[in-house]
Amino acid sequence: MTNIANRTMSTIALLQKNSLPSLVQQELERMILAGDLAAGDKLNEVSLAEMLGVSRGPVREAFRALEEVGLVQQEKNCGVFVRQISTEEADDIYEVRAALDELIGRKLATTITEAQIQELHTLLSRMDGMVASDDVDGYSAMNLVFHDLLLNMTNNQKLIHTYRRLVNELSLFRRSALAELARNRSLPTSIAEHHKIVEAIATGNAQDAGSIMREHALAGRDRMHRALAVQSDAELHLEPVGDLVARQ
Numbered sequence: 001m002t003n004i005a006n007r008t009m010s011t012i013a014l015l016q017k018n019s020l021p022s023l024v025q026q027e028l029e030r031m032i033l034a035g036d037l038a039a040g041d042k043l044n045e046v047s048l049a050e051m052l053g054v055s056r057g058p059v060r061e062a063f064r065a066l067e068e069v070g071l072v073q074q075e076k077n078c079g080v081f082v083r084q085i086s087t088e089e090a091d092d093i094y095e096v097r098a099a100l101d102e103l104i105g106r107k108l109a110t111t112i113t114e115a116q117i118q119e120l121h122t123l124l125s126r127m128d129g130m131v132a133s134d135d136v137d138g139y140s141a142m143n144l145v146f147h148d149l150l151l152n153m154t155n156n157q158k159l160i161h162t163y164r165r166l167v168n169e170l171s172l173f174r175r176s177a178l179a180e181l182a183r184n185r186s187l188p189t190s191i192a193e194h195h196k197i198v199e200a201i202a203t204g205n206a207q208d209a210g211s212i213m214r215e216h217a218l219a220g221r222d223r224m225h226r227a228l229a230v231q232s233d234a235e236l237h238l239e240p241v242g243d244l245v246a247r248q
Contacts, residue, residue, distance in 0.1 A: 091126035094221035
């Protein structure tokens with residue numbers, strides 16, 4: 001009974017801090033970014049409401065909020081779908097993100113505090129440990145935390161909203177095979193770039209900090225293209241099953 005009471009109290013506390021549509025949005029966003037709801041999937045309002053134990057109203061409101069942050073799109077007379085991002089659109093997103101990263105670097109170089117620099121160094125130490133142990137999944141998650149921390153330190157709400165939408169859209173573009181190819185053996189390079197970012201910001205040189213962050217974003221785009229090229233080459237060399245059977 002004590003455990004049930006504790007869970008009930010936790011649920012009540014959660015609902016007091018968040019509206020029901022907000023909680024539904026958070027869960028659907030988690031499912032989309034985790035790949036439980038894949039790009040192109042049609043979202044069934046009734047099924048999701050039943051699964052989450054809510055009425056259709058909060059799900060409908062969550063759909064509108066998810067569309068605003070770039071995760072779903074509503075097609076007239078067809079329904080709501082998890083957004084699909086093409087390679088060309090991903091390219092455009094990286095280009096805009098690079099410009100915003102440069103802005104973040106320039107701004108933080110002139111406003112960051114010693115306490116914030118220490119916070120970044122602490123986070124980098126954790127990331128160093130993940131590189132040493134080849135913890136790719138842990139590093140990938142911590143990389144998002146690192147960039148979101150830099151973003152929050154700007155204290156620019158318009159920038160934060162715009163940047164997070166771009167990050168969401170890039171998350172939709174990642175396919176499992178592509179993500180694996182893109183991150184394979186790239187951790188040492190990535191962590192070195194992160195250290196350069198923090199060092200540049202800490203020096204207070206806005207131009208250097210902005211340039212390094214822009215280069216970091218564009219390097220991510222280049223890695224994406226190399227991964228796509230490798231994937232395309234691998235697919236070209238896969239022998240069709242029918243041909244293989246015919247030759248046996």
